[in-house]
Amino acid sequence: MAADIVPPRPTPILHTVLDRRQTLTLGLSAAVAILGSEAAVAQSQSFPQAVLAALPEGQPFDAARVADMARTLARRAFVPPASDLPDPLGSLTYEQYVGIRALGTALVWNGEGRAFSLEPLHRGFLFTNPVQLFVVEDGAVRRLAYERGKFDFGKLQVPAGTPGGPDFGFSGFRVFFGGAGEAAQEIAIFQGATFFRAIARGQNFGAQARALMLRPAEAKGEEVPIFRAFWIERPSAGSGALVIHALLDSESVAGAVRFTLRPGEMTIIDVETTLFPRVALEHVGLGGMTATYLFGPNDQRGIDDARAAVYEAKGLQMLNGQGEWIWRPLSNPETLQISAFVDTDPRGIGLLQRDRDYATFQDDDQRFERRPSLWIEPFGDWGPGTVQLIEVPSDSEVNDNVIAYWRPKTPYPQGGEVTFAYRQFWCWKPPERPPLATVANTRVGRGSNNRRRRFFVDFVGDSLADAGTTVEAKPALTTAPGAVHNVRVWPYPERKTLRVAFELDPGNETSCELRLVLEAAGKPLSETWLYRWTP
Numbered sequence: 001m002a003a004d005i006v007p008p009r010p011t012p013i014l015h016t017v018l019d020r021r022q023t024l025t026l027g028l029s030a031a032v033a034i035l036g037s038e039a040a041v042a043q044s045q046s047f048p049q050a051v052l053a054a055l056p057e058g059q060p061f062d063a064a065r066v067a068d069m070a071r072t073l074a075r076r077a078f079v080p081p082a083s084d085l086p087d088p089l090g091s092l093t094y095e096q097y098v099g100i101r102a103l104g105t106a107l108v109w110n111g112e113g114r115a116f117s118l119e120p121l122h123r124g125f126l127f128t129n130p131v132q133l134f135v136v137e138d139g140a141v142r143r144l145a146y147e148r149g150k151f152d153f154g155k156l157q158v159p160a161g162t163p164g165g166p167d168f169g170f171s172g173f174r175v176f177f178g179g180a181g182e183a184a185q186e187i188a189i190f191q192g193a194t195f196f197r198a199i200a201r202g203q204n205f206g207a208q209a210r211a212l213m214l215r216p217a218e219a220k221g222e223e224v225p226i227f228r229a230f231w232i233e234r235p236s237a238g239s240g241a242l243v244i245h246a247l248l249d250s251e252s253v254a255g256a257v258r259f260t261l262r263p264g265e266m267t268i269i270d271v272e273t274t275l276f277p278r279v280a281l282e283h284v285g286l287g288g289m290t291a292t293y294l295f296g297p298n299d300q301r302g303i304d305d306a307r308a309a310v311y312e313a314k315g316l317q318m319l320n321g322q323g324e325w326i327w328r329p330l331s332n333p334e335t336l337q338i339s340a341f342v343d344t345d346p347r348g349i350g351l352l353q354r355d356r357d358y359a360t361f362q363d364d365d366q367r368f369e370r371r372p373s374l375w376i377e378p379f380g381d382w383g384p385g386t387v388q389l390i391e392v393p394s395d396s397e398v399n400d401n402v403i404a405y406w407r408p409k410t411p412y413p414q415g416g417e418v419t420f421a422y423r424q425f426w427c428w429k430p431p432e433r434p435p436l437a438t439v440a441n442t443r444v445g446r447g448s449n450n451r452r453r454r455f456f457v458d459f460v461g462d463s464l465a466d467a468g469t470t471v472e473a474k475p476a477l478t479t480a481p482g483a484v485h486n487v488r489v490w491p492y493p494e495r496k497t498l499r500v501a502f503e504l505d506p507g508n509e510t511s512c513e514l515r516l517v518l519e520a521a522g523k524p525l526s527e528t529w530l531y532r533w534t535p
Contacts, residue, residue, distance in 0.1 A: 052132065052229060057143045061136040061231065066245045066256040067274050073247070073254040074276035081129040081226060088156055089124040089168060097125035099154040106150035108135060109234060116235055116242045117184060119174040120144055121191050122151055127171035129192075132229040141231065146170065173230070175242065177263040187263045194225045194248060198267045198426040199372050206291060206312040206371030207351050209424065211257050211273065212248060213285025213405050217338060217390050225250035240264070253277045266427035274419045281412040285388065285405035287376045287422050291351045293330040294397045298442040308362045310397050312371045314355055315439070316389055316404055317430070319348035325434035325527035329442045330402055333391050333534055341387040349387055350375030350430060351404055354440070366397070375430035379421040384409040437461030437518060437526040440497070447503040452485070453533060457500045459518055459526045465496045472520040475500045482512040482533075504533055
């Protein structure tokens with residue numbers, strides 16, 4: 001079960017469906033399920049606070065000590081997060097949880113004339129794991145203490161307890177940029193397990209990132225790491241960058257992560273990670289990202305929806321180590337699909353939203369055309385491995401059913417130390433794009449008989465405005481297995497478009513891997529289109 005990149009390599013693994021509410025974090029329900037079996041242990045144990053003593057409040061901050069804490073933590077047995085959140089906070093509905101509002105007095109650095117401010121996020125609903133928040137001001141560590149009076153709970157009857165209220169704690173934080181009060185724009189959220197997301201100017205939240213993935217889609221279950229604590233450096237006045245340090249923990253590994261966030265026309269986040277495995281890590285996911293894909297022109301079966309399309313990302317873009325640009329349209333399959341794209345030293349991976357026209361979706365509420373593309377570029381060489389793409393069947397747009405990440409070929413050894421880094425671009429368009437014609441649309445429908453499927457693949461690019469070029473362009477099209485028939489080329493120079501139409505006859509096969517690239521004089525005119533057909 002793998003899409004073709006030479007050499008093709010199957011990856012037969014399983015996965016369970018991970019659900020999320022639209023504005024929540026993918027996989028948190030999975031984290032709750034995984035850790036829930038250890039709830040009894042969590043009641044009698046707590047996170048070893050002695051680890052955090054390496055950076056005591058009021059003392060100078062040293063980023064190296066976060067890695068030291070992770071190293072120390074890795075030598076100890078994993079302690080699940082405490083499940084001590086009382087009702088009603090531990091049993092909130094989604095609507096009740098989003099009704100909890102932080103008051104203006106809870107915002108950190110608001111009104112100080114800095115470009116950034118922070119909003120601590122309350123625990124509740126699925127977000128029950130406690131996260132300790134610290135800020136670094138004038139070089140010194142300051143703990144953000146929980147104060148019940150800084151939150152508006154609406155109609156919820158929350159226990160008051162002693163004067164000042166009990167310490168319910170935080171689940172994460174939001175990052176605002178660009179001024180104080182209503183002038184500030186929410187540009188990033190760090191909340192739940194090791195999930196975070198960001199947007200560029202003028203966008204709506206969509207795709208999400210994961211700082212680390214362990215055993216995704218394996219039959220024995222995914223392991224979901226969590227963030228234990230954050231240290232956020234107060235930026236100087238006029239600074240356009242925010243530095244965030246995090247302590248990561250899981251049954252199999254501890255780690256330190258440094259995020260450097262730069263908002264703008266595209267929001268750039270540099271992610272630097274050091275891992276200390278407690279056990280050998282056979283299946284690790286780096287640069288993980290997730291998004292929703294419900295239906296589109298290539299995938300409309302069984303959909304009864306007034307909208308034209310529903311997806312946060314249209315396809316998986318790859319720039320492999322050989323310099324080949326690859327486009328893999330996403331789908332909502334009938335059965336779980338796992339694709340593995342073999343590569344060495346990948347140069348870029350991303351879940352992209354290429355459709356920026358309202359007419360594509362006709363959705364006045366969700367505005368999918370405003371969702372960010374997420375493109376990552378590794379720092380340094382990542383060696384051999386595979387880009388993994390997981391497509392999970394879904395019947396609802398509130399499911400993040402598409403997952404992509406880099407899986408190193410070589411396992412990470414127990415007791416070792418592993419570092420890696422990459423740059424994320426949360427953007428309208430990635431900064432580096434194919435210097436070739438790109439795929440604008442993939443359409444699939446019934447062919448000339450009940451067995452065949454008809455495909456339209458539209459390529460667009462400046463080179464296709466030249467009638468001479470389009471005459472020379474030839475589609476290099478293959479399928480394995482199956483057969484292709486009735487291949488035709490329709491050039492539209494006035495629209496800088498060339499359409500390749502063909503029929504796929506899968507025979508008795510249950511899946512076919514298709515590959516298409518436009519060529520002229522033996523050289524590519526387009527990125528490579530890959531597609532997996534399934535019934």
